Amino acid sequence: MAHEHAEVVVVGGGIVGAFVAERLARAGTDVIVVDPTPGGGASFGNAGMLVPSYCMPMANPAVLADGLRALVGGDSTIALGRPVTRATLGWLGRFGLASRPGRARRDAGALAALASGAVDAYAELADTEGIDIGLRRSGWLYVCGRPGALSSQMRAARQLVDLGIRHEVLRGAELHEREPGLAGGIAGGVLYPDDASLDPAAATQAVLSSAVRHGATFHRHAILDVESAGRGIVRAVRTAAATITARAFVLAAGADSRRAGRLFGLRLPVEAGVGWSLTLPMPNGLVGQALIGADDHIVVSPGATTVRVTGGMRIGGRADAAADLMAVQNLRTAAERLLPPLRDLPAGTAWRGARPLTPSGLPIIGSLGRNLVVATGHGTLGMTLAPATSRAVASLLTHGTAPFPSRPRSGDPS
Template identity: 50%
Template sequence: MDHSGTVVIGGGIIGAYCAYELARAGESVVIVDPAPASGASTGNAGMLVPSYCLPMANPATLSAGLASLFSADSAVSFARPITADTLSWLARFVVASRPGRAVRVAPELVSMGARSIDAYERLAAREGIPLEVRRCGWLHAAETPAALRAHTKAANALRRLGVRMETLSGEAARERVQHLSETVVGAVHFPDDAAVDPTSACRAVLSAAAKHGARTVRALATGLIRDGDRVTAVRTDGGDIPAHAVVLAAGHRTTVLARRLGLGVPGIAPAQGWSLTLPADSGQAPDVALMSVDDHVVINATAGMVRLTGGMRFGGDPDEAPPQEVFDRLRATANRLVPSLSAITDDGQKFWGARPMTASGLPVTRRLLGNMVVAAGHGPLGMTLAPATAELAARLLQQTLTRSTR
């Protein structure tokens, strides 16, 4: 590549891993992001979950999503008034949720998720950086028989896709997980899932990219300069950056930047998520990652803390603080599922940010121009799919640039 190098727009986990793969291959890489290792990539649950790779666009989620239009207490909600953009996204989501489609495309996502867990561990060993992957499994705990039956049915469908799982009675679940509540009537355990501290993981990948020469420019990408079928520079609020090639991994802003070039990217909508991080020691926190089947709240404990996540809101301003009640619900569910957590008096650290959600439930990783690849729209699977996505994006970019030099 020439001196202008490859510009990676986005310093979240997807952009960071793309930068790492390209820099390790010997490319000159510049990462452009006003606040690298922040946003949804660091405020999420930190789960690496092949078991969660059934695309969100499926009949069951569609049914729950439509019901949420009329309920303020649903795990998925919609800001009022519902805008034309949200309705357009919902229409595409309805089409993508046709029966059978999610099951057909899920095996590749499951495979990508499994490969990615191994890739995180290889990166940590190869680069000698602190990126602790806990192969703790993931326990989906149910507190009502109806929720357990429905979840077990869905889990059995995943088993047919190659995802290992086991069903547990409430007593067996409590034997498996410390501090689990007596209210749990049963659970589904996915032993191959893993967990990380997402902030530490994102910083570690950026550090690994820097070890191979990638540099970071703290600036906001505001546009792209195009010459025919190529991008020649990335426009930022700090000046233009020449580009030999571009990886567009800007999360929910990806569609906006692509449109400024007159390019179409399948609609990526910002869906606000939130988390609450509490200080916790091993005497309070569960030793296995948990999810409440009834309330869809995830509890992931790492060194000295426990993170609670759950809920998603479409529409509105994704940067606007959500109401206090969403954090109260996280805490109430966590205290009920793991009673030892109720002893924590700290108010915790609140986070909110936008997940980039595609209507199809599938991430977008493909070539947009002669020298630009997009990698975005991972929704809640950014941490899970980042390494496999980066390998694909780097391969697409190399193939594209090889063809352009012939």
């Protein structure tokens, strides 16, 4: 078996591992990214929103109620995959504990701090790499069909003001002026002007390409085993093709982090939150603004020549082709209800991905071994939080501390 060596091995080349590898390589560190399909996980076909405004964690009393409805099989925007495993039940128990009133607001501050600066970080990278990542700084518009949905969205927006997140309320004519294709009879909308969107696959490739330009290399295999040197020190990771030794290791395996973590002797409370997207070819200008349909929880993100509809949250369970088909059909129907001109578009390309969910909604970014840093659990916000995560990981590897509290918190024990 071949032997390779690097200063740092990064396990996982999604947006999180890519940013970590890029930052380390740029600082002159010798890095190997170990991943069978870099950029092919959740970072490929997601909604591409950079959304400091979305920093209220999923772990809050309202979503908990929704989750309980899902458990008993009622109508819900959140569903449980089947079969429901003990790991998923354990995760749900921790999610319940993390959903105490008050905690979500506190954690929103930590997420907003991690999210700030993300848009500029991507813009700078796209500039230096000369790669078009489809960055649009036109904000994110929550469209609320029902007056009740608008009131709760306005309440949510007011809670974010203290965190420096600006919003504008739009009604009637103003709303249709901004997005003429919207269906009639919509109660109103809330625009977060500082949010942005991008093409997530192009952005991840841009980060990976910058990492390579600065000297990072890839080993395109999954890790199958971890070799310990004793006293909590990792000596090497093993794949089907090589044993790779390093001074330090970073685990950034997205929704597979629970499984990969076990190889390092960790019990990471990361559960897959499966969602779907449908990308449709779009005639110029049919949709101009990134939108979220608050009633059906779908995101519509326009690109230069396509429009992507994203949604769904199925926690745990096995891959199920029939459920995928149904979920994608539901996405399209909900999107057409929101934006009737989408009915004229031809069939698109469907995709399924898994968000790495922690019970609290806070990512796990921390030293969980003498020479092991974990960077995972970015949930619904991985594209948004990846730049700041890479700063924290670099600081942990260099100085042993992060520029913000980064250890897993209660509710996310590991």
